[in-house]
Amino acid sequence: MNNLELISSISRTSPEKIILLVIDGFGGLPDPVTGRSELETARIPNLDALAAKGICGLSDPIAPGITPGSGPGHLALFGYDPVECNIGRGVLEAVGIDVPLEAEEMAARGNYCTIDEKGIITDRRAGRISTEKSSELCELLNGISIEGIGIKVYPVREHRFVVVFNGKDLQTELTESDPSITGVAPLEIKSLNGGAGGKAKLVSEFVAKAKEILKNYHPANMILLRGFSKKPHLPTMQEIYKLNPLAIAVYPMYRGLARLVGMDIAKTGTTLEDEFQTLKESYNKYDFFFVHVKWTDTAGEDGDFARKVKVLEEIDAALPVLTGLAPDVLVVTGDHSTPSALGGHSWHPVPVVICSKYCRTDGVKEFSEKALLAGGLGRIRATEIMPLALANALKLTKFGA
């Protein structure tokens, strides 16, 4: 019996409500000058109060030392084994823009990029062209036809788009054309099982035709593809946890992830206030709420320590809206750390606090990476958070007689 089967065998519906607030890229590293991390620098009285009230700890999204992408980071928080259930980037992008994928379809994430006259990539994001411009170009690419596969291209946001290939026996084991750096040409797409023939050739033909069509559309005069993948078959949160879950997220990828595990997706706006307002309005209709806050991660990715501190303070200031709902269980954590010092996702364990009437509070009074080390949760795996949240909401019965 794996962990999900165990939980599934003892989960039950209860009136209690759970809010899982995911602050993307939550944990950080000390500023070399002050020696204090983003959380230690920010004025966050409401988070400090939650630390004092709840049970605290640090969680490894996958395992010590492993830096997770957003997909594995969130799946682990939802209680799914993030290695076993790894989801391709293409699928994530597709479900995030409400593109219904069928079992036989293969999605890839696309970037418009800029190449010079020699075919060398000079900008992997084509100067972050507008979503409107990208939409026009996607219409052009939708005109491409290749014998043997169906092709649909959808704009996502700025330079990003999704291609969905439809055909028999599409193999997702393909190398990516995005070299992840500039100064080189896009890579040839090959089968990971060897060779550039077969289905790999059809995808390469698409890229070649796209290059021809885009040649006069500088800076978006080429495309890069990565994350070839098909939709996985995951048991839903309704099935496993007997929850009625709602996802509230501004960015498509996080809505897409939530949809893959069966959550309803709320319509919301573009700000934290919008998200919290949506939560308030939906509060009576669901018993589980995944609320995703992106901007801490964005600041961390940009290496902007001060902005990450500011975003943390903004989240803290907005928290009373959320705590005012008096959820039976409130979990505040992240999908991974994004220290400004590293300018990207990292392996560092992620702060977590669980507040409930039954959480068995510890002595922690301050919300920081260092203070949480003394917390009652200790160092846990992210997949353990969901069972703990359910238990605190009295949604798990006894295992065994």
Place this chain on the structure above:
Amino acid sequence: MNNLELISSISRTSPEKIILLVIDGFGGLPDPVTGRSELETARIPNLDALAAKGICGLSDPIAPGITPGSGPGHLALFGYDPVECNIGRGVLEAVGIDVPLEAEEMAARGNYCTIDEKGIITDRRAGRISTEKSSELCELLNGISIEGIGIKVYPVREHRFVVVFNGKDLQTELTESDPSITGVAPLEIKSLNGGAGGKAKLVSEFVAKAKEILKNYHPANMILLRGFSKKPHLPTMQEIYKLNPLAIAVYPMYRGLARLVGMDIAKTGTTLEDEFQTLKESYNKYDFFFVHVKWTDTAGEDGDFARKVKVLEEIDAALPVLTGLAPDVLVVTGDHSTPSALGGHSWHPVPVVICSKYCRTDGVKEFSEKALLAGGLGRIRATEIMPLALANALKLTKFGA
């Protein structure tokens, strides 16, 4: 996907350098009089400074309660599952003296021992005869021939030697002839699958002939065999981690272990100073250094608390040579605890500190079993140390999108 496959899928080469300093038998237990452990008794300002600078914790080599041998203890530190990849003592001794084992060969560790006129063991180590004497006796044993198997005997150090049996379908599932105590006769070698016939009989024949040859060579008038084993097939550290690793160890077993996982083996002397000097001289040519220090374990095994304290102080005093190289990542830990109070390996978790620019330091200021309990690593498995070291050296990319 197992853990090594996961790491292998995200590892990359980077210019950063890692030093893994393994202080054999590192952890201890309090002296019953003072209430302080060896680490708490020793004056170790440099280790204390590392604790203050790095991220600290305690690691279980295999699992809580399990006392590891040197083989599993080290394999776990190298990131390999120590239960799945268990390596026989015979193989370890063989590879440690540069005996090239072929797939069909079976190695056993041998001891010269002393038996009395009744055949009862009075000294399991034959008074620790000199390596020279042992070499002469091994030459005599090399004259033994048994139909159906090839036999080669190699001296190791003092009373220890290796026998390599060569033949078709050699079964390593054999009981050992070493009873591990004195006052009894050597045990008969039997197949673990039942019976003393078949290949077990051939090995017993070898022992009987050796007894006959050695009868006039008191104190080395008999042999004991244990650890019948064949060479395992482990993926190398180059393959998994994309490292260029070097092992620096005075004692053959540790070099042998390192060789099994693909490390280059440095020529070094017989002292700690020799080892650190070798490290300095090789520092530009590798990006991973396994440095093994034996004497803490030897003192612990001898139940010599004061000597273990002294060895710890000597290591501490020599540490600036190592820290002076300014490795990007420095890990100081042990393969297991060897408390003087127990006079042998133990199950107690092992102190560990990881120092790097990105380690996310904790509040620990002192290097001791007790102080490290408050460390940021918490209590980890030894197999998690290698991924953490790689992560801190920026040698692991993101898992998943």
